[in-house]
Amino acid sequence: MAAAGWHRNKIRIKTMIVHAILILLTFLCLFPFYVLIINSSRYHPDIQKGFSFLPGKAFLYNLKNLMGDPNLPVFRALRNSFIISAATALLSTYFSTLTAYAIYAYDFRLKKAAFTFILMIMMVPGQVTALGFVNLIRRMNLMNNFIPLIIPTIAAPVVFFFIKQYMENSLPMEIVEAARIDGAHEFRTFNTIILPITKPTIAVQMIFTFTSSWNNYFIPSLILNDAKMKTLPILIAQLRSADFLKFDIGKVYMLISLSIFPVIIVYAFLSRSIIQGVAIGSVKG
Amino acid sequence: MIKRRKSCVSYTKWGYIFLIPFFLVYVVFSLIPLISVFYNSLFENYRSGLNQIGPNFVGLNNFKILLSNKDLLTYAKNTIIIWIIGFIPQILLSLLLAAWFANTRLRIRCAGFFKAVIYMPNLIMASAFAMLFFTLFSDNGPINDMLVKMGILDEPFRFLSSIGGTRGLIASMNFLMWFGNTTILLMAGILGIDSSLFEAAEVDGASQFQAFRLITLPLLRPILLYVLITSMIGGIQMFDVPQILTNGSGNPNSTSKTLIMYLNQHLYSKNYGMAGALSVILFILTAILSLLVYFTISKRSEKRWG
Numbered sequence: 001m002a003a004a005g006w007h008r009n010k011i012r013i014k015t016m017i018v019h020a021i022l023i024l025l026t027f028l029c030l031f032p033f034y035v036l037i038i039n040s041s042r043y044h045p046d047i048q049k050g051f052s053f054l055p056g057k058a059f060l061y062n063l064k065n066l067m068g069d070p071n072l073p074v075f076r077a078l079r080n081s082f083i084i085s086a087a088t089a090l091l092s093t094y095f096s097t098l099t100a101y102a103i104y105a106y107d108f109r110l111k112k113a114a115f116t117f118i119l120m121i122m123m124v125p126g127q128v129t130a131l132g133f134v135n136l137i138r139r140m141n142l143m144n145n146f147i148p149l150i151i152p153t154i155a156a157p158v159v160f161f162f163i164k165q166y167m168e169n170s171l172p173m174e175i176v177e178a179a180r181i182d183g184a185h186e187f188r189t190f191n192t193i194i195l196p197i198t199k200p201t202i203a204v205q206m207i208f209t210f211t212s213s214w215n216n217y218f219i220p221s222l223i224l225n226d227a228k229m230k231t232l233p234i235l236i237a238q239l240r241s242a243d244f245l246k247f248d249i250g251k252v253y254m255l256i257s258l259s260i261f262p263v264i265i266v267y268a269f270l271s272r273s274i275i276q277g278v279a280i281g282s283v284k285g
Numbered sequence: 286m287i288k289r290r291k292s293c294v295s296y297t298k299w300g301y302i303f304l305i306p307f308f309l310v311y312v313v314f315s316l317i318p319l320i321s322v323f324y325n326s327l328f329e330n331y332r333s334g335l336n337q338i339g340p341n342f343v344g345l346n347n348f349k350i351l352l353s354n355k356d357l358l359t360y361a362k363n364t365i366i367i368w369i370i371g372f373i374p375q376i377l378l379s380l381l382l383a384a385w386f387a388n389t390r391l392r393i394r395c396a397g398f399f400k401a402v403i404y405m406p407n408l409i410m411a412s413a414f415a416m417l418f419f420t421l422f423s424d425n426g427p428i429n430d431m432l433v434k435m436g437i438l439d440e441p442f443r444f445l446s447s448i449g450g451t452r453g454l455i456a457s458m459n460f461l462m463w464f465g466n467t468t469i470l471l472m473a474g475i476l477g478i479d480s481s482l483f484e485a486a487e488v489d490g491a492s493q494f495q496a497f498r499l500i501t502l503p504l505l506r507p508i509l510l511y512v513l514i515t516s517m518i519g520g521i522q523m524f525d526v527p528q529i530l531t532n533g534s535g536n537p538n539s540t541s542k543t544l545i546m547y548l549n550q551h552l553y554s555k556n557y558g559m560a561g562a563l564s565v566i567l568f569i570l571t572a573i574l575s576l577l578v579y580f581t582i583s584k585r586s587e588k589r590w591g
Contacts, residue, residue, distance in 0.1 A: 014391065015391050018393060026403075029403055030402065095310075096307075098306065101303060102301075102302075102303030105300075108300040116583075120575060121575070123518050123575035123578050124571055124575050127564075129564070130548070132321035132325070133318040136317060217525045222552060232410070236413055239416070240419065240529050249420065260413050264408075274404070279470070280473075
């Protein structure tokens with residue numbers, strides 16, 4: 001009896017320690033963003049004076065100030081980032097599903113070779129081909145154009161891999177065969193039957209492709225240099241290289257907020273399925 | 286009979302047709318650039334002031350220059366050091382958290398909330414995150430202000446003028462951005478382990494730590510390997526955070542300049558020969574690591590479906 005009680009106490013203490021550490025980590029993860037919100041809402045001189053835990057009243061002032069800056073086309077950048085990311089999310093997931101379906105549902109001679117090839121190139125980073133890519137885009141006359149940032153994402157091995165994993169688990173071949181007996185055209189079967197069934201994983205992958213495109217800095221900075229075409233990460237780099245001391249710091253915080261919070265807000269609503277998506281792709285045991 | 290064979294043939298055709306977009310795009314936007322990177326690496330081709338030098342064929346000379354030069358080695362060393370100081374605490378903490386989240390007896394409250402919070406930094410724009418850290422940790426920024434007011438520091442610590450401070454900040458950002466992701470991968474791995482193994486261990490009187498060391502860790506090895514190698518590939522790619530934090534300089538004194546920052550510098554100065562040779566070296570490194578990832582994945586898939 002006494003031993004059992006001691007054991008129960010031990011677990012209780014351990015649970016308490018675990019919770020304390022989790023709360024500490026939560027603080028660590030959220031604190032930078034808390035400071036960001038606070039400082040986005042304060043006037044430049046107040047921020048210079050020191051930190052305050054309470055928000056100020058300058059949120060709209062900083063926002064208006066940032067949007068009105070002629071050297072930083074923020075509204076354009078928001079729009080550009082959104083167009084590129086949305087188009088990437090749509091095209092990348094659609095064609096990755098098509099590729100995954102081809103490998104999953106059909107038997108053909110080169111199937112295994114194609115699958116092996118995609119897995120092998122999955123982890124090769126885009127940076128190592130950047131030189132050839134930029135030269136190619138220049139020769140195609142597509143510099144300062146969104147096309148070289150959108151079309152290449154049709155070949156997205158990682159997205160393909162996640163969707164194929166999902167099909168493996170949740171798309172019975174009987175459904176595909178039933179559709180075939182009904183005499184459906186293969187391409188129409190894909191669009192009207194397969195796409196709706198894989199919708200849960202497509203939605204999660206869309207969020208991943210959207211955010212990675214939204215956050216992308218390396219390649220866009222090599223392709224887009226016209227002020228009208230710049231995306232948010234490029235503006236942030238530009239702000240960093242400007243003479244920092246001359247800047248209204250409230251505006252700097254506001255630009256960071258505009259880059260970060262759209263993603264956090266979407267994530268707040270969908271975190272459950274996003275985390276499930278991460279776990280599913282991680283191949284079980 | 287005839288009818289079935291005919292339909293079979295037409296299905297095969299669709300498999301190939303559906304693969305066309307992927308492979309067409311891959312060949313045009315990745316394979317051709319990759320070949321041109323190899324081609325460029327064999328030519329001397331740069332600007333010296335207003336003069337364009339080359340392109341002249343120089344064989345493997347670019348590689349010779351690059352490998353005999355101290356720069357490449359220094360930047361490789363920087364990249365490795367920053368990666369290690371971020372990765373070691375990351376993998377240890379993630380293992381601990383994963384074991385806790387997977388342990389049903391601990392009854393963690395709001396587990397969903399905690400998981401959501403620790404994963405969140407992974408989705409943040411790295412360049413904006415670096416800019417945020419730059420402002421937070423600047424000489425008269427909020428962190429220094431707080432540390433001085435709380436009496437922890439007598440005067441502001443100049444993080445970005447100190448080697449350890451800058452590398453430490455980059456590593457902490459990498460750590461914050463990736464430990465949640467690693468935790469979730471490892472947790473999924475632990476939950477995939479046959480629970481009867483743990484029950485048997487308990488019956489045999491094994492302590493929780495023994496069960497973790499003798500059952501969880503060995504069975505988790507493939508996933509740990511996967512996490513390690515993908516993190517190494519991510520480490521080689523390290524760019525946005527140090528680039529924005531140090532404004533591309535890799536200061537103090539180039540001690541936080543990474544390999545991709547070096548590549549970026551050659552791309553901007555239009556030294557295509559050097560950029561090509563450096564890209565080839567990075568390609569070979571990442572290709573070897575990618576092959577290792579491929580083998581861990583395909584081995585696991587075989588075990589599962591084979």
